[in-house]
Amino acid sequence: MVKVNSNYGKLPGSYLFSTIGKKVNAYQAANPDKKVIRLGIGDVTRPLTPTIIGSLHGAVDEMADAATFKGYAPDLGYDFLRHAICEGDYKSRGCDISDDEIFVSDGAKCDSGNIQEIFGLDNRIAVCDPVYPVYVDSNIMAGRGGTYNPETGMFSDIIYMKCLEENGFAPELPTEVPDIIYLCFPNNPTGATITKAELQKWVDYANEHESVIIYDAAYEAYISEADVPHSIYECEGARTCAIELHSFSKNAGFTGVRLGYTVIPKDLVRDGVALHGLWARRHGTKYNGAPYIIQKAGAAVYTPEGQAEIKGLVDYYMRNASYILNGLKDAGFSVSGGVNAPYIWLKTPDKMTSWDFFDYLLNEVNIVGTPGSGFGPSGEGYFRLTAFGSYENTVEAVDRFKNIKL
Amino acid sequence: MVKVNSNYGKLPGSYLFSTIGKKVNAYQAANPDKKVIRLGIGDVTRPLTPTIIGSLHGAVDEMADAATFKGYAPDLGYDFLRHAICEGDYKSRGCDISDDEIFVSDGAKCDSGNIQEIFGLDNRIAVCDPVYPVYVDSNIMAGRGGTYNPETGMFSDIIYMKCLEENGFAPELPTEVPDIIYLCFPNNPTGATITKAELQKWVDYANEHESVIIYDAAYEAYISEADVPHSIYECEGARTCAIELHSFSKNAGFTGVRLGYTVIPKDLVRDGVALHGLWARRHGTKYNGAPYIIQKAGAAVYTPEGQAEIKGLVDYYMRNASYILNGLKDAGFSVSGGVNAPYIWLKTPDKMTSWDFFDYLLNEVNIVGTPGSGFGPSGEGYFRLTAFGSYENTVEAVDRFKNIKL
Numbered sequence: 001m002v003k004v005n006s007n008y009g010k011l012p013g014s015y016l017f018s019t020i021g022k023k024v025n026a027y028q029a030a031n032p033d034k035k036v037i038r039l040g041i042g043d044v045t046r047p048l049t050p051t052i053i054g055s056l057h058g059a060v061d062e063m064a065d066a067a068t069f070k071g072y073a074p075d076l077g078y079d080f081l082r083h084a085i086c087e088g089d090y091k092s093r094g095c096d097i098s099d100d101e102i103f104v105s106d107g108a109k110c111d112s113g114n115i116q117e118i119f120g121l122d123n124r125i126a127v128c129d130p131v132y133p134v135y136v137d138s139n140i141m142a143g144r145g146g147t148y149n150p151e152t153g154m155f156s157d158i159i160y161m162k163c164l165e166e167n168g169f170a171p172e173l174p175t176e177v178p179d180i181i182y183l184c185f186p187n188n189p190t191g192a193t194i195t196k197a198e199l200q201k202w203v204d205y206a207n208e209h210e211s212v213i214i215y216d217a218a219y220e221a222y223i224s225e226a227d228v229p230h231s232i233y234e235c236e237g238a239r240t241c242a243i244e245l246h247s248f249s250k251n252a253g254f255t256g257v258r259l260g261y262t263v264i265p266k267d268l269v270r271d272g273v274a275l276h277g278l279w280a281r282r283h284g285t286k287y288n289g290a291p292y293i294i295q296k297a298g299a300a301v302y303t304p305e306g307q308a309e310i311k312g313l314v315d316y317y318m319r320n321a322s323y324i325l326n327g328l329k330d331a332g333f334s335v336s337g338g339v340n341a342p343y344i345w346l347k348t349p350d351k352m353t354s355w356d357f358f359d360y361l362l363n364e365v366n367i368v369g370t371p372g373s374g375f376g377p378s379g380e381g382y383f384r385l386t387a388f389g390s391y392e393n394t395v396e397a398v399d400r401f402k403n404i405k406l
Numbered sequence: 407m408v409k410v411n412s413n414y415g416k417l418p419g420s421y422l423f424s425t426i427g428k429k430v431n432a433y434q435a436a437n438p439d440k441k442v443i444r445l446g447i448g449d450v451t452r453p454l455t456p457t458i459i460g461s462l463h464g465a466v467d468e469m470a471d472a473a474t475f476k477g478y479a480p481d482l483g484y485d486f487l488r489h490a491i492c493e494g495d496y497k498s499r500g501c502d503i504s505d506d507e508i509f510v511s512d513g514a515k516c517d518s519g520n521i522q523e524i525f526g527l528d529n530r531i532a533v534c535d536p537v538y539p540v541y542v543d544s545n546i547m548a549g550r551g552g553t554y555n556p557e558t559g560m561f562s563d564i565i566y567m568k569c570l571e572e573n574g575f576a577p578e579l580p581t582e583v584p585d586i587i588y589l590c591f592p593n594n595p596t597g598a599t600i601t602k603a604e605l606q607k608w609v610d611y612a613n614e615h616e617s618v619i620i621y622d623a624a625y626e627a628y629i630s631e632a633d634v635p636h637s638i639y640e641c642e643g644a645r646t647c648a649i650e651l652h653s654f655s656k657n658a659g660f661t662g663v664r665l666g667y668t669v670i671p672k673d674l675v676r677d678g679v680a681l682h683g684l685w686a687r688r689h690g691t692k693y694n695g696a697p698y699i700i701q702k703a704g705a706a707v708y709t710p711e712g713q714a715e716i717k718g719l720v721d722y723y724m725r726n727a728s729y730i731l732n733g734l735k736d737a738g739f740s741v742s743g744g745v746n747a748p749y750i751w752l753k754t755p756d757k758m759t760s761w762d763f764f765d766y767l768l769n770e771v772n773i774v775g776t777p778g779s780g781f782g783p784s785g786e787g788y789f790r791l792t793a794f795g796s797y798e799n800t801v802e803a804v805d806r807f808k809n810i811k812l
Contacts, residue, residue, distance in 0.1 A: 288664065
């Protein structure tokens with residue numbers, strides 16, 4: 001008789017963005033005449049840029065001809081893309097990473113959910129609180145959560161590192177030593193960042209305690225300040241303690257195109273085993289490569305034309321971010337983020353709960369945001385807005401915020 | 407201190423097709439003038455067909471315009487594709503499956519590796535022997551293998567259902583009742599099939615014992631005989647015991663495009679839990695949808711033009727299959743498969759081991775096949791050839807086989 005994975009039953013509610021989607025769809029169905037502005041899920045709205053479109057068309061044509069048709073891709077990605085990534089994102093920044101330490105995938109969400117598989121079930125993980133839900137949920141599903149305490153909103157086996165106004169939304173080194181530490185900077189959801197000197201402390205801590213840092217750099221393209229590192233491999237010693245996750249979703253607008261990559265340096269050895277080999281085996285056995293045409297589009301991102309175009313995309317969204325940040329400040333809200341990240345993190349007014357504010361905004365103001373509590377217990381009383389809408393909608397949304405009379 | 411997933415250490419050697427790839431690359435590098443014909447990995451060689459190419463170009467153009475740009479896809483697939491699949495593969499065959507029981511993914515390999523996650527670690531799995539390696543390897547990696555016996559080539563906790571010449575390469579109902587039963591028909595690697603009446607016995611067995619059948623139908627497009635079922639849902643009662651996996655790789659040539667789907671009927675409940683909801687949660691948390699442009703290409707497969715074109719692809723490869731089957735028979739080899747499947751399964755001559763025959767063929771005849779023992783202990787002494795080469799290469803390969811003097 002079949003036993004299901006009972007860990008799934010420990011997950012509280014459905015996946016955050018599924019819940020939001022259902023609420024928004026229900027409201028819109030009941031109120032088809034209302035213009036709902038979506039600043040909730042971190043989904044981009046600008047079209048793919050000309051160089052990327054050209055690359056996609058070219059690759060599609062290759063697939064139409066037996067002489068240039070491509071079947072199964074190499075498990076870990078085409079060499080042309082691994083090389084372009086390595087040159088564009090690492091060598092150019094002086095990071096010591098080689099092409100074959102880069103694993104191409106169909107996105108950072110998948111990688112951040114799957115990476116835990118190469119570790120034993122008896123590791124303790126540490127996450128920022130609030131945090132992108134996939135890190136926590138994927139570990140709960142695997143059986144690393146322990147028991148859920150509905151009063152605190154916490155799992156017994158997970159170390160929560162609080163990110164609050166008091167510490168500038170950046171965690172402190174945990175007193176109880178975790179085995180696996182998830183860090184995401186620029187941060188989703190708070191938009192906070194970390195300086196290179198601060199990140200170096202985490203690298204030293206992980207090396208000292210033989211922990212592993214899983215560093216999610218999905219938003220590095222939004223960094224505007226000089227002392228904020230674009231990669232954890234800018235820190236000394238990161239090759240022996242850090243895995244880095246990257247996305248093409250937010251820089252190049254690939255949310256619906258699906259491409260990402262993970263870096264595992266060959267020097268990263270734990271328990272006597274090189275993690276590089278484990279992840280290679282995982283890719284080889286349970287994955288079959290990203291589509292050729294999508295990998296060609298990814299390579300186009302690293303051409304000079306591609307780089308100029310995606311800078312235009314990032315600039316477009318960051319103009320939105322500034323507009324929201326400044327507009328909400330003017331309107332009297334307490335806000336942060338939005339300088340090195342496409343997310344604005346605000347305190348709910350009048351000490352409303354995150355979900356109450358969500359419902360209020362949806363029903364009364366017709367704006368969709370993301371309740372901070374959906375990212376963890378320390379997100380309660382906060383709310384995330386994204387800069388990924390159109391400029392026109394962003395301006396209209398800020399105007400609506402200015403008219404809120406609570 | 408980090409503990410790695412020690413189950414990875416139980417996997418014998420590297421992933422089968424990675425090993426083959428390395429051997430072939432090494433031979434070709436040392437012998438650049440030799441023409442090696444690859445009939446090993448089941449990778450297609452014909453280009454994508456015009457309707458699919460047109461659909462891809464059209465979808466790429468949509469991504470270039472803000473008005474038609476698509477960001478994140480729905481977790482479980484676009485409705486247009488789920489509906490096209492449901493009509494084309496199920497309703498048309500009288501199978502009682504609805505659109506929302508279809509989960510679109512980036513391929514059947516990923517799904518067949520990931521599906522075990524929704525089950526507890528204390529289930530016993532049963533596999534055919536020989537078998538597509540992913541079913542076994544993904545369960546070993548999760549911890550359902552037990553201990554490996556190098557003498558038998560078997561894991562202690564896995565039930566192996568022998569598929570030999572004596573039983574027509576179709577397994578018998580196991581005496582020890584498994585929780586999860588992997589079946590693949592038309593079979594990879596043997597090319598064997600099962601009649602609807604025989605498959606009905608498996609469905610009845612699974613319902614009686616509350617087991618779950620994971621039915622891999624990746625090769626159903628190659629079925630040429632009338633009494634061979636295209637879907638397990640042609641059998642009565644399959645809605646309460648079966649999950650079905652499908653691929654676009656072999657019918658439409660999508661090995662490098664990446665698209666597949668899994669069906670979980672809502673009536674499939676085990677341990678008091680609907681498996682449909684578990685898989686939806688897994689998709690929502692650890693996956694982010696197949697690319698829009700690829701889903702559009704998938705929908706094009708179900709148009710009348712697309713159907714005619716992919717029939718042309720299947721016919722092309724099946725001409726190869728017949729040519730290999732008949733040619734090797736004429737040459738005195740003992741062969742099977744190749745009638746409802748693109749695989750030919752042959753006995754190695756002179757009782758050579760599978761790997762000895764592999765090395766002989768590669769080094770002396772410059773043909774790449776797949777050693778039967780790579781698919782499990784009962785594959786020892788057998789060898790798989792695929793029909794996915796070009797017709798010209800297939801003819802040349804068969805000529806070379808006819809000249810083998812052992």
